[in-house]
Amino acid sequence: MNDIPAEGAACPAPCAKPVLDVRRLRKSFGARKAVRGVDIAVCPGEIFGFLGPNGSGKTTTMRMLCGLLTPDGGEGHALGHDIIRESRHIRLHVGYMTQHFSLYADLTVRENLLFAARVHGLPRPARKVEQTIHELGLGAYADELAGHLSGGWKQRLALAASTLHDPHLLLLDEPTSGVDPAARRRFWDDIHALARRGMTVLVSTHYMDEAERCHRLAWFYEGRILACGGVDDIITGSGLVALEAAGEPETLTVLQRTVQAALPAAQCTWMGEKLHISVPKELRDRAECLCREYGAECATTRPRMEDVFIHLVRIQDHAAEKAEAAS
Secondary structure (H helix, E strand, C coil), X not given: CCCCCCCCCCCCCCCCCCCEEEEEEEEEECCEEEEEEEEEEECCCCEEXXXXXXXXXXXXXXXXXXXXXXXXXXXXXXXXXXXXXXXXHHHCCEEEECCCCCCCCCCEHHHHHHHHHHHCCCCCHHHHHHHHHHHCCCXXXXXXXXXXXXXXXXXXXXXXXXHCCCCCEEXXXXXXXXXXXXXXXXXXXXXXXXXXXXXXXXXXXXXXXXXXXXXXXXXXXXXXXXXXXXXXXXXXXXXXEXXXXXXXXXXXXXXXXXXXXXXXXXXXXXXXXXXXXXXXXXXXXXXXXXXXXXXXXXXXXXXXXXXXXXXXXXXXXXXXXXXXXXC
């Protein structure tokens, strides 16, 4: 993983017949290159995460995959249809939940869902709505105005509206932004229940902890994929090791400055009263030596997702600087 191709990391699927399979996907808005040659394949029933900061290309890629945006270049299929020539057929089988609540605040939960069911042309819409209300635990709020719901219940209502028509593919764009931890946990329980029923779910997020709830994820940065795979695979493939240093605060403060000066590739951050140090494997002995030199107790720990992301970004930025200097 220490050498990321200029076009980004590939993201093959661990299955014979992926439900999504696109190659060299590109999209620009004027002079801004939003997506720069993305390869992604996703398996049926998989919860696939799009992780990265705002503006990294996550949402643009998701919208191209489901037929809401036409790519400038690239090719591939989604749900058995060509993403460029047959985007209308793809959209018929997609559920899309936007980041911001977009239902009618002055309609009740039940009225919002009935409206959505009729838009989709569902047979027996009232029956389907009641079934969905029951499945997502909305019964106590069925006659409540949507505008009066808390953030977590608005989120659950939006999920209900997005899945009423039993889509084969569900897109969730920053779905848990602004909701409390308990509501986030309930939401992810719902998502895993949908995936167990065979629904394929794409989730964009910038929360590191949420990425760990996905089966696999693609890490986006400046329109490219820096890494792809399961969380354990990405951490193992990063080539990082992590140490946890304990000692007097003054000692750890000096150790932090020394490590950062002596080992530019290292990352040092405070975790409570301990100092978390992550370095490439080849620098582990030097980092441990510095710990001993300053009398800190140093134990091996697991690199964090944040460690991996910063490491990958540094590699990408360094490669860009080299390319610019060469030109």
